[in-house]
Amino acid sequence: MDIDTDIAVHLLEQLIGKGISEVGKYIRENVKREVIIVDDRLFKHYPRKIPLSDKVLGQFLKEMPNIKEDQYYYCKNSRWLVFVVENNGKKMWILLKDIQTDQIVRIIDIIANTRLALKNYLRSEIRIERKLQEEKRKFIEDLFVNKGNYIKFFREKMGIQLDMERFYAVMVVVFENKFTNVAVLKQLSREFAVLTGASPIEPIFWKDMHVVILTDVQQPRNEEENPWPDEKCLENWKGFVEKKLETKAAIGIGNSYLLPDLYKSFNEAHIAITFRLLEKKNVVQHFNNMGIFTELFLHNRRNICNFCRNTLDKLLEYDHDCDSDLQETVRALLSCNFNWKATAEKLFVHVNTLRYRYDKIEQLLNINLADPDIRFNLYAAIRVGDVLKKLDLMQPAYIGNINGHKANKIGKKQSRTVF
Helix, strand or coil: CCCCHHHHHHHHHHHHHHCCHHHHHHHHHHHCCCEEEEECCCCEEECCCCCCCHHHHHHHHHHCCCCCCCCCEEECCCCEEEEEEEECCEEEEEEECCCCHHHHHHHHHHHHCCHHHHHHHHHHHHHHHHHHHHHHHHHHHHHHCCCCCCHHHHHHHHCCCCCCCCEEEEEEEEECCCCCCHHHHHHHHHHHHHHHCCCCCCCEEECCEEEEEECCECCCCCCCCCCCECHHHHHHHHHHHHHHHCCCEEEEECCCEEHHHHHHHHHHHHHHHHHHHCCCCCCEEEHHHCCHHHHHHHCCHHHHHHHHHHHHHHHHHHHHHHCCCHHHHHHHHHHCCCCHHHHHHHHCCCHHHHHHHHHHHHHHHCCCCCCHHHHHHHHHHHHHHHHHHHCCCCCCEEEECCCHHHHHHCCCCCEEEEC
8 A cells, every 4th residue: 555645645735625525536536436435424425415325325334344444345246345444433434336356456545645634534523523512412401401591592503403393302311231422322323214214313421311302203283292202113223222232221201392391301201211210120211101100290399309208207207216127118018019928028027027117107107008098108209209319309318406415315306307
């Protein structure tokens, strides 16, 4: 491989001044064949219009074995010749059509002259992508934290095509192996889109989750109906990504809203995924499909917290002050459907110890644990409280007595627990 330094520097200057099309023209004029320059996102850098569809191009690159920069790939049947240029993990492919084997040696030298310019181009792309990613992060944060007060500003600044009159939903994804590489997830999502014709998913990584604005949602037919994204498509996307990454994923999806209220969808998606992850279930969970818990979480946060505290605070206070395990006992009773033997085994205690705790719980809360409504309220308060604590929306704490040591000496309570 011989590099002509003068040509390499000239192409770099041409690229900086006029763009990547100058590199494409150089290759085409010297090879006298059709040339395509495409990146790992299947974005066509040269020419802008090519005879191959995204699906065909994507399938070709997917089936092609991995090659290094000092290698090339030649397909005998179709006579495609492929080279790769890499920079910091970002790839660009050069594809040449109708190439005979006796032309390859000469073409290798032609491509060698373009590598300096193309690597510089990739370096610029990486800088731009990082800046865009940061802008997207700010955009998402504005949507979900600041309740969309500056949506128009960010939309115009970033050029994101979001329509104020359309409905959107938010999806959040968490991988079992803590996978965080957004670039790889984007690439897999584009592959899925090419294979299925689905709308591409463009995630960002924010708050330890991959966050996606879903644009392909149905419009509501009336005010009571909430538009939803295609659930089957998302299930298929989940299965496709899990297989590629060899890990499991949990997905939470919020309701669909107009853009100014999209922060609500993020909050709902976050609640939905947390609700299932606490059960260690890697599923697609829509906020609207959580049964009675959907209604509970739609209430004002203060009302939800009050419900949890009114239901459980006396129990937690006793556990704190007496170093007991009544809350864990309630959890075990509920999970074992109030089966005495199974619950005692789960807690590693004697059945008589369990009966004592059972009576103590009834006494403290002034309830009858045989009542199905009471059991449901306890279950609901524990499940909702767990989610709120996980999301830092309700902090477990206690109110301490400043004169605690003195109070303790005279037999008074030292503190009061707050859920």
